[in-house]
Amino acid sequence: MGSVKAELLRLWKWPATWVLIGVWLVMTLTFGYVFNYLALNGGTNTRSMSQQQLISAMQPENVGAAVVRGLPMFGGAIILVLAALAVGSGYGWGTWKTTLTAGPRRVSAMAGTLGALGIVVVLLVALTFVVNLGASITVASLEGWDWSLPGLGVFKALGASLLIAAMWTGFGVFLGVVTKGPALAVGLGLMWAIVTENLLRGVGSLLGPVESLTKVLPGGSAGNLAGAVGGSGAPGVLTDLSGTTAALFLLGYVVVFVGAATFLKVRRDLV
Amino acid sequence: MIVTTEKLTKRYGDRAVVDEVSLSVRRGEVYGFLGPNGAGKTTTIRMLLGLVKPTSGSARVLGEAPGTPRALLKVGSLIEGPGFYPYLSGRDNLRVHAARRGVGKTGVEAALEQVDLVGAAGEKFRRYSLGMKQRLGVAAALLGQPELLILDEPTNGLDPAGMADMRDLVRALAAQGQTVLLSSHLLGEVEEICDRVGVIAQGRLIAESTVEQLRGDSQLLIRADPLEKAHVLIEGSTVHGDALHVREKDAGVLVRVLVAADVDVREVRPLRRTLEEVFFEMTGAA
Ligand SMILES: Nc1ncnc2c1ncn2[C@@H]1O[C@H](COP(=O)(O)OP(=O)(O)OP(=O)(O)O)[C@@H](O)[C@H]1O
Numbered sequence A: 001m002g003s004v005k006a007e008l009l010r011l012w013k014w015p016a017t018w019v020l021i022g023v024w025l026v027m028t029l030t031f032g033y034v035f036n037y038l039a040l041n042g043g044t045n046t047r048s049m050s051q052q053q054l055i056s057a058m059q060p061e062n063v064g065a066a067v068v069r070g071l072p073m074f075g076g077a078i079i080l081v082l083a084a085l086a087v088g089s090g091y092g093w094g095t096w097k098t099t100l101t102a103g104p105r106r107v108s109a110m111a112g113t114l115g116a117l118g119i120v121v122v123l124l125v126a127l128t129f130v131v132n133l134g135a136s137i138t139v140a141s142l143e144g145w146d147w148s149l150p151g152l153g154v155f156k157a158l159g160a161s162l163l164i165a166a167m168w169t170g171f172g173v174f175l176g177v178v179t180k181g182p183a184l185a186v187g188l189g190l191m192w193a194i195v196t197e198n199l200l201r202g203v204g205s206l207l208g209p210v211e212s213l214t215k216v217l218p219g220g221s222a223g224n225l226a227g228a229v230g231g232s233g234a235p236g237v238l239t240d241l242s243g244t245t246a247a248l249f250l251l252g253y254v255v256v257f258v259g260a261a262t263f264l265k266v267r268r269d270l271v
Numbered sequence B: 001m002i003v004t005t006e007k008l009t010k011r012y013g014d015r016a017v018v019d020e021v022s023l024s025v026r027r028g029e030v031y032g033f034l035g036p037n038g039a040g041k042t043t044t045i046r047m048l049l050g051l052v053k054p055t056s057g058s059a060r061v062l063g064e065a066p067g068t069p070r071a072l073l074k075v076g077s078l079i080e081g082p083g084f085y086p087y088l089s090g091r092d093n094l095r096v097h098a099a100r101r102g103v104g105k106t107g108v109e110a111a112l113e114q115v116d117l118v119g120a121a122g123e124k125f126r127r128y129s130l131g132m133k134q135r136l137g138v139a140a141a142l143l144g145q146p147e148l149l150i151l152d153e154p155t156n157g158l159d160p161a162g163m164a165d166m167r168d169l170v171r172a173l174a175a176q177g178q179t180v181l182l183s184s185h186l187l188g189e190v191e192e193i194c195d196r197v198g199v200i201a202q203g204r205l206i207a208e209s210t211v212e213q214l215r216g217d218s219q220l221l222i223r224a225d226p227l228e229k230a231h232v233l234i235e236g237s238t239v240h241g242d243a244l245h246v247r248e249k250d251a252g253v254l255v256r257v258l259v260a261a262d263v264d265v266r267e268v269r270p271l272r273r274t275l276e277e278v279f280f281e282m283t284g285a286a
């Protein structure tokens, strides 16, 4: 498992890893707590969220939902960018050439990359949880609410978060390998995660078949899983599918993306 | 044999970029893989490392199929410039590579030592000069004491001092018995450090021999006055402009003959055939 160690070492010391994780944590704090807190305390509450909903969203016991709702779209986009950059930039830097001539077979090299990315993404989800939990406890204490720690249900939300994160990671890896570079991979990935699926959902309201399709696309499945485990009130969260169905689709995407990327990596000439 | 290829061929479309190349590298030698830009050197080397699959033909590296762990772990390579993470230090880059190769910390330090990069090992790769980058590439290739070192144009882009450093490094490695396969488009470089040479042009291996044989019988250039008289005196000489060319190694004998016949000798020097000339001759003959 020298390949995992090697890849982890280089991801760990990569500024981009920490910049992206940092940006995500700031985003989740800002949109999950800072704005809600301000809205609760004297901001003109123009949005449809009632006071009660705002309080509920920030309660420590609902931290699982707070973690998972950010991942279908914006969190997913950040994870996708991280994976696409990590894999795609190796072509331009020539590091894939170095990696594939180091010794381990290509499957192992690829497994090392996936394993290390997996560890980084698990860390990202764990940090999101810790930061959200800290923020929710801070808000609850400041406001003097009666609060309690989340119950065991939180693991369901965290499991869903990990599955959603895994899908976006696989998507990013796939794009990085297919486009053999960071720029196109990131561009296409962001376009897909933030623009294309939303446009399709817009079309879907007019055309039935497109609508059913959008539910099971990568972002759609992620949104539905997030909705099924209690996430709500964030862009990209949907409630059109059961949690199990959405989870199965996500699992399918992980297998397809990772499988296709590995297949290409193993079979294709590296020039 | 450390490397053998049998009619190794790579086609892109209908163009054979490497065309039935059969070469062999022996243990302990520095093998020069010589050819002009676009001849197919890098493509051949990529096939030896399993980065590119041959269209047809086969290759063996240390008795193993190219690209397998058993082959790769015994080969250190630097292909078309070093491939490192720009944001990592030289040392960290080697550590990453060492982890993949199963080499420990001491191996990393030893490799840094060998290429004289210990002082700059903590600096980011991005900030390295071209020469330092290239040396780090060699250091990575040296990790794990490979039986074969494959260096693809290791002096490419280096200034004369950097080139000399790199050649010294290769010579030092060769002196320790290291087998090296080195590609180059510079005849002078190959002549200086290689034992045997394979010449490739337009994808075909047009010669494989020792450096001596490649250079062929050396010629002498003679400028003398009167030239006509010298031409008559020296058997087999040919007139090229205001000079004579002659296939003869012993300049002393010729000069004595000319001086004895009262011919003024203005210049006698070995006629260095340029790579271009060698190529023209070889491709013309083929
Ligand atoms: N992936 C590819 N697709 C098409 N043609 C290619 C590909 N890779 C290399 N070639 C062509 O193959 C030929 C040989 O390339 P190669 O890089 O092996 O030459 P080289 O001898 O290493 O040259 P140089 O001295 O410039 O490095 C070139 O004409 C190049 O354009």
Ligand SMILES: [Mg+2]
Pocket (backbone or CB within 6 Å): B041, B042, B043, B080, B152, B153
């Ligand atoms: Mg080349």
